[in-house]
Each structure stands twice: as C-alpha cells, then as structure tokens.
Amino acid sequence: MTSITDPNMSDRFASAMEEIHNKQLKTFGEIIEATTELCQSHKHFVKSALDTCLKKCKDDEMMFETIQTFKNDLQQKNASLKEKHQEISELVSEVQQKEMQKDDIIQKIHRLKEDQAKRKELIESQNKANKDKLRNLQKARLVFQEHLGMEIRTILSKNQQVKGEKLQFVFRNINPSDQDSAYIVTMGIKEDGSYQILSSDPALKCLPVLENRLQETNKLPAFLANVRKEFISRARR
Template sequence: MTSITDPNMSDRFTNTMEEIHSKQLKSYGEIIDATTEFCQSHRQFVKSALDTCLKKCKDDEMLFETIQTFKRDSQHRNASLKEKQQAISEMISEIQQKEMQKDDIIQKIEKLKEEQAKRKDLIESQHKANKDRLRNLQKARLVFQEHLGMEIRTIHGKTQLVKGEKLQFVFRNINPSDQDSAYVVTMGIKEDGAYQIVSSDPALECLPALESRLQETNNLPAFLANIRKEFISQARR
C-alpha cells in the first residue's frame, strides 16, 4: 500500500481529480449540448405546433364564416321560397276564383240562351197568335161589317184604362126603334197576346164572362156575335 507520505501521491491525486473533473465537464458539456439540441428541437416543435394551430384556427374561422354565409344564404333562400310559395298560393287561389267566375258566367250565358230561346219561342207563338187574331178580326170585320152593318174603329187611348192602340166595334141596327143608334165595345191585346175587353157602351153585366170565354176559345167572331145578341137583348127589354 502506498504510503500517504509518498511525495508522488499528491501529483497522482491531482491528476486523478483533474481527469475526473474533465470527464464531468465533458459529461456536463454533452448534457448541455443535448439539452440545447432538445430545447431547439422543442422550440421547433412548439413553433410548428403553434403554426399548425394558427393555421387550423384560421381555417376554422374561414369555415365558420363560410358556414355563417351559407346559413344567411339559406335563410334568404328560405324567405324567398316562402314568398314564392305565398305568391303561387295566391295565384292558384286567383285562378280557382276565376275558374269559378268562369263557370258562373258560363252558367249565366247558358241560362240567358235558354231564356232567349224561350222568349223567341214565346214571341213566335205570340206572333202566330196575333196573326190568327188578325185573321179572325178580318173575318169578323167582313161578316159583321158587310152583313150586319158593324163598324170597326182604331183609337188611341189617353187614359190609363185604355192606354195604347185599341179597336172599337160599333154595332148598329140593334134597336128597332132607332136603327142608327150605336152600341160600342172597346178592346185591345195584352202584352202576352191575350184579348183585353176595355169597356162596352152601354155596359153589359155579362161582359167579364164573355171575355173569359173569348180567352178560352180565341174565337172572336163568336164573341162579337154574342155581344150583338146581348146588345139586342138589352135594347128590347
């Protein structure tokens, strides 16, 4: 065992301590280099992560803005769609209303056509009836005027009772004591083509019954003959 009093012992101890110190410094240097390299790598990682996060945030902001824009556009399109649907609904309602009006107008036109056809038939029927009455009047005129001395006059009534054009049938040769004495019946034609007895002079109580009979038979000569008989009967009382 080397003695502590050995003079070389101190140098060796010093050298050994220096070697240990050098090794420790080297280790410390390696540790510091590794730490520095790790810090730099960590900074780069953190910077890369931060850049990635910033880019992700920016992308998310753009995406959010895009979503908001799409949402606003969607709301605008929905509002526009509702307006168009409302307009379409109103247009359909208007079309349906016009269709109903069209059907109503068509029905009214058909009704007017039917009424016009009925009026036409009525006018033709009245015209035919009037022609028949005219022929009856002409026959009655010939018979009574030529054989019985009856006179037919056309008058225009001014009172409400005899308003419009009327015919007067003037009978003579009724009263044996006064052959020229006039017995008069005034009559016309109603709007529906029926005969209308206005008055008789002198008045005959049976005139309404004779008028009703005339409406039934449309036989004017027979009516005038009956009127003459009534005048004769009254004159001889």
C-alpha cells in the same frame, strides 16, 4: 505494487483525478450542449405548433363566419321561398275562383241562351196566335160589315195594361127606332196574345161572362154576335 511512499504517487493521482474531472466536464458539456439543442428544438417545435394552432383558429373562425353567413342566407331564402309559396297559393286560389266564376258565367250564358230560345219560341207562338187573331178579326169585320153594318175602328191605346193598338167595334142597326145609333165595345190584345175587353157603351153587365167565354173558345165572331144580341136585347127593353 507501487508503494505509497513513492514520491511521484501524489502527482500521478492528481493527474488521474484531473483527467477524470476533465472527462466528466467534457461529458457534462456535451450533456449541456445536447440539452440546449433540445431546448432550442423544443422552442421551435412549440412556436411552430403555436403558429399552426393560431392559423387553425383563424381558419376555424373564418369557417364559422362562413357557416353563419350560409345560415343567414338560407334563412332569407327560406323566408323568401315561404313568401313565394304564399303568393303562389294566393294565385292558385284566385285562379280557382276565376275558374268558378267562369263556370258560373258559362252556366248563366247557357241559361240566358235557353231563356232567349224559349222567349223566341214564345214570341213566335204569340205572333202566330196574333196573326190567327188578326185573320179572325178580318173575317169578323167582313161578316159584320157586309151583313150587320158593323164598323171597326183602330185607336192608339194609352192604357198601361194594354199597349199598342186597340179596336172599337161599332154596331149599328140595333135600335129599330134609331138605326144609326152606335153601340160600341172596345177591346185589345195582351202581350200573351189573349183578348181583353176594355169597355162597352152602353155598359153590359154580362160583358165579363162573354169575355171569359171568348178566352176559353178564342172565337171572336161568336163573341161579337153575342155582344150584338145583348145590345139588341138592351135596346128593346
């Protein structure tokens, strides 16, 4: 063991202490250098993380704006779709009304055709009845003209109830004292084909009764014969 009285002992101790101090300084420097590198690395990491976050925020903002734009477009499209749907509903309703009107028009046309057919049938029936009546008139005219001296005159009617022609039956050879004296009955044919007695000269009170009998029997010669009898009876009073 070295004696503490050794004069070189303090130098060696100081040298050892300095060597230890230098080692500690070196170690401390290495720690500071490592710490500085860590700080720089942390700064770079924080800056990179911050840039990434800022970029992410900008991207998110753009995405939110895009989503909002899509929402606005979707609302406009929904509103337009709703409007189109309303227009389509109105068009469908209009088409349905047109179809109903079409059906009504078709039914009216069918009814008009049926009415026209009935009217045509009625007209044909009336024409046939009128032809039959004209034939009866012709027969009556021949009978009365040849045997009883009766004259038939055709005159234009101005009566609103009896349009067209009306006939006057002029009877002679009624009054023995005046064979040429005229006794007249005037008649027409209604639109329905029935006879209508308008007047007689001289007036016969029983003329409505004779007219009703004519309507029932449709026998014009018998009617004229009865009228002639009434004129003869009146002339002999």
